[in-house]
Amino acid sequence: MTLEELDERGAEERARQEGFKTRVLTCTAAGCTSCGAQKVVEQFRKSVEDRGLTKEVEVVETGCMGLCGEGPLVQILSDETRYSRVDPEAAKRIVDEHLVGGSMVREHRIDPDMPFYARQVRVVLQNCGRIDAEKIEGAIAVGGYTALAKVLTEMKPEEVVEEVRKSGLRGRGGAGYPTGLKWAIVRKAQGEQKFAVCNADEGDPGAFMDRSVLEGDPHRVLEGMAIAGYATGASQGYIYIRAEYPLAIDRLRTAIKQAERLGLLGNRILESSFSFRVDLRIGAGAFVCGEETALMRSILGRRGRPRPRPPYPSEKGLWGMPTLINNVETYANIAPIILRGSAWFASMGTPKSTGTKVFALAGKIRNTGLIEVPMGVPLRQIIDEIGGGTTEGTTFKAAQTGGPSGGCIPAGHLDLPVDYESLQSVGSIMGSGGMIVMDSTSNMVDVAKFFMEFSVDESCGKCVPCRVGTKQIALLLEKLRAKKATIDDLALLEELCVMVKETSLCGLGQSAPNPVLSTLRFFRQEYTDLLKPKLVFEPSDGVA
Amino acid sequence: MATSAKPRVATVWLGGCSGCHMSLLDLDERLIELADRMELVFSPIADVKEYPANVDVALVEGAVSSEEHEHMARLIRTRSRCVVSFGDCATTGNVTALRNRFSVNDLMKRSYVELAPGGPAMPSTVISPLADTARPLHEVIPVDAFLHGCPPTAEEIWFAVDALLQGRIPELPNVYLRYG
Amino acid sequence: MAVITFSINGEPVSGRQDESILEIARQHNIRIPTLCHLDGLSDVGACRLCLVEVEGTAKLFPACSTFPSENMVVRTDTDRLRRYRRTIVELLASEGNHQCAVCVVNNHCELQNLAYQVGLEHVRVQYLFPRKDLDASHRDYIIDRNRCVLCTRCVRVCHEVEGAHVWDIANRGINCEIIADMHQPWGTSDSCTSCGKCVLVCPVGALIEKGATVAEMEKHRAFLPYIMTARTKHEWIARAIEED
Numbered sequence: 024m025t026l027e028e029l030d031e032r033g034a035e036e037r038a039r040q041e042g043f044k045t046r047v048l049t050c051t052a053a054g055c056t057s058c059g060a061q062k063v064v065e066q067f068r069k070s071v072e073d074r075g076l077t078k079e080v081e082v083v084e085t086g087c088m089g090l091c092g093e094g095p096l097v098q099i100l101s102d103e104t105r106y107s108r109v110d111p112e113a114a115k116r117i118v119d120e121h122l123v124g125g126s127m128v129r130e131h132r133i134d135p136d137m138p139f140y141a142r143q144v145r146v147v148l149q150n151c152g153r154i155d156a157e158k159i160e161g162a163i164a165v166g167g168y169t170a171l172a173k174v175l176t177e178m179k180p181e182e183v184v185e186e187v188r189k190s191g192l193r194g195r196g197g198a199g200y201p202t203g204l205k206w207a208i209v210r211k212a213q214g215e216q217k218f219a220v221c222n223a224d225e226g227d228p229g230a231f232m233d234r235s236v237l238e239g240d241p242h243r244v245l246e247g248m249a250i251a252g253y254a255t256g257a258s259q260g261y262i263y264i265r266a267e268y269p270l271a272i273d274r275l276r277t278a279i280k281q282a283e284r285l286g287l288l289g290n291r292i293l294e295s296s297f298s299f300r301v302d303l304r305i306g307a308g309a310f311v312c313g314e315e316t317a318l319m320r321s322i323l324g325r326r327g328r329p330r331p332r333p334p335y336p337s338e339k340g341l342w343g344m345p346t347l348i349n350n351v352e353t354y355a356n357i358a359p360i361i362l363r364g365s366a367w368f369a370s371m372g373t374p375k376s377t378g379t380k381v382f383a384l385a386g387k388i389r390n391t392g393l394i395e396v397p398m399g400v401p402l403r404q405i406i407d408e409i410g411g412g413t414t415e416g417t418t419f420k421a422a423q424t425g426g427p428s429g430g431c432i433p434a435g436h437l438d439l440p441v442d443y444e445s446l447q448s449v450g451s452i453m454g455s456g457g458m459i460v461m462d463s464t465s466n467m468v469d470v471a472k473f474f475m476e477f478s479v480d481e482s483c484g485k486c487v488p489c490r491v492g493t494k495q496i497a498l499l500l501e502k503l504r505a506k507k508a509t510i511d512d513l514a515l516l517e518e519l520c521v522m523v524k525e526t527s528l529c530g531l532g533q534s535a536p537n538p539v540l541s542t543l544r545f546f547r548q549e550y551t552d553l554l555k556p557k558l559v560f561e562p563s564d565g566v567a
Numbered sequence: 568m569a570t571s572a573k574p575r576v577a578t579v580w581l582g583g584c585s586g587c588h589m590s591l592l593d594l595d596e597r598l599i600e601l602a603d604r605m606e607l608v609f610s611p612i613a614d615v616k617e618y619p620a621n622v623d624v625a626l627v628e629g630a631v632s633s634e635e636h637e638h639m640a641r642l643i644r645t646r647s648r649c650v651v652s653f654g655d656c657a658t659t660g661n662v663t664a665l666r667n668r669f670s671v672n673d674l675m676k677r678s679y680v681e682l683a684p685g686g687p688a689m690p691s692t693v694i695s696p697l698a699d700t701a702r703p704l705h706e707v708i709p710v711d712a713f714l715h716g717c718p719p720t721a722e723e724i725w726f727a728v729d730a731l732l733q734g735r736i737p738e739l740p741n742v743y744l745r746y747g
Numbered sequence: 748m749a750v751i752t753f754s755i756n757g758e759p760v761s762g763r764q765d766e767s768i769l770e771i772a773r774q775h776n777i778r779i780p781t782l783c784h785l786d787g788l789s790d791v792g793a794c795r796l797c798l799v800e801v802e803g804t805a806k807l808f809p810a811c812s813t814f815p816s817e818n819m820v821v822r823t824d825t826d827r828l829r830r831y832r833r834t835i836v837e838l839l840a841s842e843g844n845h846q847c848a849v850c851v852v853n854n855h856c857e858l859q860n861l862a863y864q865v866g867l868e869h870v871r872v873q874y875l876f877p878r879k880d881l882d883a884s885h886r887d888y889i890i891d892r893n894r895c896v897l898c899t900r901c902v903r904v905c906h907e908v909e910g911a912h913v914w915d916i917a918n919r920g921i922n923c924e925i926i927a928d929m930h931q932p933w934g935t936s937d938s939c940t941s942c943g944k945c946v947l948v949c950p951v952g953a954l955i956e957k958g959a960t961v962a963e964m965e966k967h968r969a970f971l972p973y974i975m976t977a978r979t980k981h982e983w984i985a986r987a988i989e990e991d
């Protein structure tokens with residue numbers, strides 16, 4: 024395929040879509056599928072056929088539409104009406120009353136002015152929930168692979184690296200390392216072959232950003248990887264994805280096959296001299312395999328245990344070769360940066376945290392689901408406006424970001440801008456985008472205990488501080504919950520947390536104590552309330 | 568209340584083999600000096616039934632292995648100024664804790680039924696129920712000093728007791744830090 | 748190979764670029780405690796005992812697997828490091844069933860020596876008292892997982908030196924354990940050549956030769972008269988207490 028053919032394909036598909044009076048989109052990503060979206064799609068197909076509308080109405084399955092707590096979600100493209108909690112019954116009514124009758128089904132309609140939508144800025148999720156994730160034409164129709172075409176025809180690899188550097192994009196996998204800098208290092212590194220890896224391991228409890236992107240717009244990620252390959256000199260890509268994401272795996276497989284067939288991946292992409300293959304590697308679901316050195320060992324078919332860095336993967340990665348590792352969302356940001364320019368990207372967010380960030384909003388909040396906001400928005404806006412505040416009759420207590428590696432942000436910091444540095448300044452981290460909201464009913468010691476037990480289970484067991492230290496911290500928290508801990512135990516708890524943080528080998532152990540340290544910092548009272556007095560010498564005890 | 572000005576000392580035998588007490592007796596002629604410097608108010612080698620009040624120094628041998636031990640440990644703590652873990656079993660659980668690998672039930676069956684020479688019988692009244700696991704003393708009560716070894720050497724004991732009788736917490740030199 | 752000069756504890760030192768901080772420190776008689784490191788095997792940086800401070804960063808680096816750079820300022824003996832080392836040994840002691848008094852390697856144990864070195868006077872965290880398996884199915888050797896500190900020296904020596912790769916690690920985190928071949932009794936392993944290397948490198952009493960445990964001891968009654976002689980004539984061999 025050539026650039027012209029790509030454009031033609033896009034135009035053809037747009038014309039085909041415009042041939043329909045309307046298109047009915049149903050989210051069949053994992054969340055909505057788990058509450059019956061497949062039945063809804065079937066019902067739409069059936070009703071459309073019954074009504075003889077197959078020429079006028081196209082029924083499309085898409086990825087995540089965002090408001091996951093209200094699924095299954097449906098969107099009617101002609102007038103942008105959104106429906107929530109759609110069951111087959113409602114689907115039939117939507118066809119009968121809305122598509123045929125011309126009046127909306129009010130009970131299921133989502134308020135179009137709802138701040139949940141109005142406050143979001145969708146860059147990564149731009150196409151998510153709006154295109155057919157299983158047909159490459161759907162992606163091409165909205166400009167898919169034009170960024171790849173642009174770099175192959177108009178840009179030198181170093182220009183691509185420079186553009187990404189100027190955009191200020193930072194890794195979305197948690198640590199926030201500048202992406203352009205990483206690309207430059209891999210580009211400079213010497214090696215017979217180089218690799219570009221996409222980290223889709225996403226193991227934090229409560230996080231589903233990467234899964235949603237892969238289920239909703241897999242081509243965006245593939246395109247980002249190919250551009251990275253071109254920029255860094257990598258000819259082989261791997262997507263490391265957990266086996267627990269069967270739908271994302273399926274959609275990726277389909278996407279890779281389709282892209283290869285069209286010459287958008289594989290040998291001589293778009294008839295240029297650049298070749299780039301992408302293969303999937305399925306992980307068995309260990310959280311630690313998201314850590315880059317463990318991930319690489321896992322790709323090589325070995326046990327997923329981290330090793331000390333340096334050497335970094337960009338110097339010595341897969342088979343000892345320079346290897347670029349980026350997160351799903353990081354790659355998903357590349358195409359827009361290339362198409363719309365680094366200046367546009369850097370204009371969003373804050374000077375040090377540019378662009379947008381996808382969050383998985385969960386917990387004691389009205390609107391749970393997938394959101395995307397510019398970096399630096401105040402937390403309050405996410406909680407109160409987009410999230411719609413806490414559930415009836417309770418008040419906001421804290422938001423937990425960064426999952427088992429992060430910390431909580433208490434109500435007193437609601438005006439904190441959500442960016443890398445600000446979150447760090449209050450002892451939390453951006454993390455990969457999990458955001459769990461807690462209200463007045465949540466007990467913070469329990470929250471800390473939950474995350475610590477997660478880390479105990481997920482520790483790979485290689486280094487002593489994390490293997491035994493997290494276990495001992497969890498035991499101390501248990502002792503505390505049982506009201507059997509004394510002030511000495513609390514001191515030991517804090518000491519161990521700092522020690523595990525500073526001495527563990529990899530990021531898992533180094534960040535595992537964060538939930539405890541952070542809740543101790545802001546909710547110390549909840550810990551001290553559980554203490555029991557220490558047994559001491561009493562001179563009069565036993566005196567007759 | 569104590570009438571004499573001499574420090575009131577107790578030695579207690581919890582879940583241990585009494586080896587630590589044997590080692591105490593290994594002080595040999597120094598025992599005579601000790602008798603002058605302290606008052607032994609409770610000990611397996613003194614016929615006192617109840618742990619007295621207002622003890623200055625308590626040397627506790629053995630792990631906390633039964634309900635009775637636990638009760639005793641608490642009593643020792645509230646009635647003693649300074650509590651010393653006396654030997655490895657008190658300090659680490661040691662040999663007493665070897666049984667922690669087995670359930671109490673299996674253990675009792677093995678000891679009182681399978682290996683019983685004079686007709687199997689599970690004890691019900693005489694022996695205090697065993698705790699799930701034998702634990703070092705400081706996991707149950709705060710402890711002020713630790714003596715090491717299985718058993719501690721007479722030298723180590725002398726060094727510690729000498730300091731304790733002068734009202735100091737002994738700062739044991741590294742040569743006395745010996746497990747096993 | 749380029750020679751690097753830098754300093755350890757204020758003392759100027761030099762070494763080759765491909766020598767770890769640990770190797771260079773040892774050449775200069777600077778002691779850094781180690782456990783997972785063993786000369787001749789690859790380094791894994793797992794035990795974290797050899798962590799050192801490097802000026803200019805808050806991060807700690809494992810001396811066994813960190814290579815120096817020019818003018819690096821390394822410290823191995825700060826209060827913080829000493830505290831952390833003690834806690835690491837403390838955590839290890841709590842993790843297994845280390846009853847030194849009845850252990851076959853009592854007085855020849857690296858963990859025990861480390862406890863003395865770091866001054867581990869008592870263990871503040873809970874003893875976990877795990878219920879681990881002992882495997883005595885091999886003709887000559889025993890693995891008692893109750894005492895294993897998961898240093899993986901056995902795994903590496905068997906793979907890297909003997910070339911048999913019998914040992915591996917099963918499970919995760921606190922449930923990790925060393926397993927033979929496909930998690931089978933050691934005695935049934937086809938790959939084991941019975942070379943004994945793993946037994947030799949084990950720092951604790953987890954891999955041992957048969958015949959050494961208390962339960963396996965044979966009683967030699969004929970020996971009693973010698974003891975009587977020793978007692979009456981006071982011919983004891985004094986137990987030397989090593990100075991630290």
Ligand SMILES: Cc1cc2nc3c(=O)[nH]c(=O)nc-3n(C[C@H](O)[C@H](O)[C@H](O)COP(=O)(O)O)c2cc1C
Pocket residue numbers: 193194195196197198199200222223224225226227310311312313314315316348349350351353455529530531
């Ligand atoms: C325990 C642990 C788990 C991690 N899990 C993930 C993950 O699931 N996805 C991810 O992208 N990065 C994860 N990371 C971060 C990666 O190691 C790596 O920094 C990241 O993939 C780099 O990509 P980025 O620069 O695009 O963020 C994890 C790190 C640690 C320490």
Ligand code: SF4
Pocket residue numbers: 311328329481482483484485486487489490527528529530531532533
């Ligand atoms: S910190 Fe935890 S997960 Fe990381 S290497 Fe150590 S034991 Fe493994």
Ligand code: SF4
Pocket residue numbers: 904905909911912913914938939940941942943944945946
């Ligand atoms: S005896 Fe030799 S071959 Fe067998 S497990 Fe040990 S090191 Fe490997």
Ligand code: SF4
Pocket residue numbers: 894895896897898899900901902925945948949950951953954
């Ligand atoms: S068996 Fe010995 S050598 Fe092997 S990991 Fe355990 S402690 Fe280390």
Ligand code: FES
Pocket residue numbers: 780781782783784791792793794795796797798809810811812
């Ligand atoms: S000796 Fe360096 S980490 Fe174990």
